[in-house]
Amino acid sequence: MLVDKYFKHHKVPSPLILEGEDHARHFEELVLWNLCETQAACGACPGCKKVKKNFHPDWIHMDGSVKMEEFREKLSALRQKPFEAKVRVFTMAHFEDASTFVQNALLKTLEEPLAHWIILMGVRSRFRLLETIRSRCLILKLPPVSQEAEAEEWSDKERKFYTAIQTQNHLDAYQFVESEWKERDHFYRLLLKFLKRASEEGYPGHWLQLAPLLERGLAELERNINPKIVWDRAWATSLDDKYELEYRL
Ligand SMILES: [Zn+2]
Structure with missing residues (x-):
């Protein structure tokens, strides 16, 4: 489990880059820690249950292949106040696939973050992101899966x-x-x-x-x-x- 291993007091830093081939499988755990009603990723509260069923209203997820228009919509959803939890979590898998336009749109968001935002992105390699994005994020290098x-x-x-x-x-x-x-x-x-x-x-x-x-x-x-x-x-x-x-x- 990533959170136990890497984050003090179970606090997930934001913005965070997970670097590794299988980053996407870690998102649920990170989201649970943020949206659990008991703040313990209990797995049993209504918040956790919604995360596990993939329909928590404060969790916005997308893939790096997202189109610009859809990405703008997701960003404006992120700006809204949380519906049920204390924060809104934005996760992006394989963000190295995102176009330069999409990456630049995210960059603007990272430049003026709001307190209720948790931004998590996964990449196969950090070098496929804009340097300006990398420099604003904490990067967690995931342990290799099948070395x-x-x-x-x-x-x-x-x-x-x-x-x-x-x-x-x-x-x-x-x-x-x-x-x-x-x-x-x-x-x-x-x-x-x-x-x-x-x-x-x-x-x-x-x-x-x-x-x-x-x-x-x-x-x-x-x-x-x-x-x-x-x-x-x-x-x-x-x-x-x-x-x-x-x-x-
Ligand atoms: Zn819970």
């Missing part, structure tokens, strides 16, 4: 690549990309897999510089840009200082 199970599925080649990034081994990284990039979907899935691991491990070594650039690159891949270009650009930018040095030499 060990997945570790066994990695081939030697993949492990070598992951380490090559970590240690900034240009040659090994390049060789791997050369052998894998031609099939776009396959390459996309690989990048997702590596980024997930890097995130779970707190971005070891050079992953710290590379991950945000690759996250941006993923969005480009969705728009059909050549995977090799996406990779080369991210890698070169991540090594910027070094590249400049080599160039000068």
